[in-house]
Amino acid sequence: MQEYINSGILETYVLGCATEQEAKEVLYMMEKHPEVRDALRELEADMERIAGNMAITPPAGTWNKIEKEIDEIELRTPREPAIYSDPGQKAPSNKPTSDYIDIESESTHMRVHKGWKWVLLAIFVLGKIFLGFAIYYYFESRQAKEQVQDLKTELKQLKSN
Amino acid sequence: MNTRLQHLQTPAQLKTNAVQGLYNKYAGLLLGYIDSVVNDGEQAEKYLIETFNEVAMRFEEFSKLQGSEYCKLQLIARKKLWTFFNSLQQCDVAETIKKIAGSAFDKHISQMSDMQQKVFCGVHYHGKNTATLAAELNTTEPEIRKVLKQAFSIIRNNSGDAGVY
Numbered sequence: 001m002q003e004y005i006n007s008g009i010l011e012t013y014v015l016g017c018a019t020e021q022e023a024k025e026v027l028y029m030m031e032k033h034p035e036v037r038d039a040l041r042e043l044e045a046d047m048e049r050i051a052g053n054m055a056i057t058p059p060a061g062t063w064n065k066i067e068k069e070i071d072e073i074e075l076r077t078p079r080e081p082a083i084y085s086d087p088g089q090k091a092p093s094n095k096p097t098s099d100y101i102d103i104e105s106e107s108t109h110m111r112v113h114k115g116w117k118w119v120l121l122a123i124f125v126l127g128k129i130f131l132g133f134a135i136y137y138y139f140e141s142r143q144a145k146e147q148v149q150d151l152k153t154e155l156k157q158l159k160s161n
Numbered sequence: 162m163n164t165r166l167q168h169l170q171t172p173a174q175l176k177t178n179a180v181q182g183l184y185n186k187y188a189g190l191l192l193g194y195i196d197s198v199v200n201d202g203e204q205a206e207k208y209l210i211e212t213f214n215e216v217a218m219r220f221e222e223f224s225k226l227q228g229s230e231y232c233k234l235q236l237i238a239r240k241k242l243w244t245f246f247n248s249l250q251q252c253d254v255a256e257t258i259k260k261i262a263g264s265a266f267d268k269h270i271s272q273m274s275d276m277q278q279k280v281f282c283g284v285h286y287h288g289k290n291t292a293t294l295a296a297e298l299n300t301t302e303p304e305i306r307k308v309l310k311q312a313f314s315i316i317r318n319n320s321g322d323a324g325v326y
Contacts, residue, residue, distance in 0.1 A: 008306030011313050016236045017290045027227065044229035046317055050269075050285075051190035051231065054197055058188045059206060066184065066210050067177060070217040074173045 005039045014043045180217045187231050198286050212238045246288030257282045269316045281312040
């Protein structure tokens with residue numbers, strides 16, 4: 001184990017230049033061997049000591065800039081309604097005994113997936129095409145009936161003559 | 162009283178407070194490191210802001226990660242500095258030593274051998290990995306790791322803590 005510690009792999013890990021495989025190995029060894037964990041802690045303390053030697057006080061407004069950006073990130077992050085966030089928590093409702101959520105009284109709008117836009121557009125276009133065909137065949141059929149009627153009349157006239 | 166106040170805070174506020182706690186504790190250390198890398202106060206502040214924003218965005222992941230908080234923050238900062246590291250043409254150790262001259266860290270670096278300086282500065286200040294350094298210095302990766310360890314031992318011994326494992 002001392003050989004592993006002395007190999008310098010822990011220093012590589014702490015400095016962030018270890019490969020993914022090396023990092024996994026270090027974490028595994030740290031879990032298994034307390035001496036590796038202690039050595040790693042020592043190195044982390046060294047890192048802080050190194051940083052402490054070169055510390056610079058941040059400019060006064062830096063935290064405000066960070067806080068502002070965190071707030072913006074929070075606003076941009078889509079959130080599920082609190083009702084769904086904790087499966088163990090029951091939905092707040094006017095009726096305390098009800099397990100259902102009263103969605104109708106809350107809003108007159110509903111949200112649908114954007115994919116439905118194309119489906120609805122296709123339904124609309126197909127509807128128009130069918131309507132066109134229906135009108136076309138209606139007039140076609142009416143014209144045919146009129147022609148049949150005319151022929152019948154002509155036939156009757158011929159018979160009577 | 163504090164506990165009651167915590168209950169009144171939203172999860173977002175709790176997260177912001179936790180990040181602020183980290184900022185209060187480590188921002189100075191981190192800014193010192195970043196500034197020694199980029200050598201530009203304004204740019205260093207920009208990287209510091211990006212680092213803490215990243216922490217806020219991945220706070221749960223950050224909390225679960227093993228290791229000291231400072232080291233985790235430094236790893237994030239190094240990732241943010243990746244583009245900067247790549248833009249560096251070559252690792253100029255003399256330039257780096259000039260940058261840190263006068264700081265308390267100068268005494269550690271000045272006691273390192275030429276090879277130890279090259280390896281430590283290459284990794285710590287120029288974001289190089291052991292494979293790159295091994296190729297540049299015409300040696301092997303295990304050798305680079307050993308040199309890195311020696312550099313750490315010098316820092317530790319100079320800091321008055323002789324307990325080298």
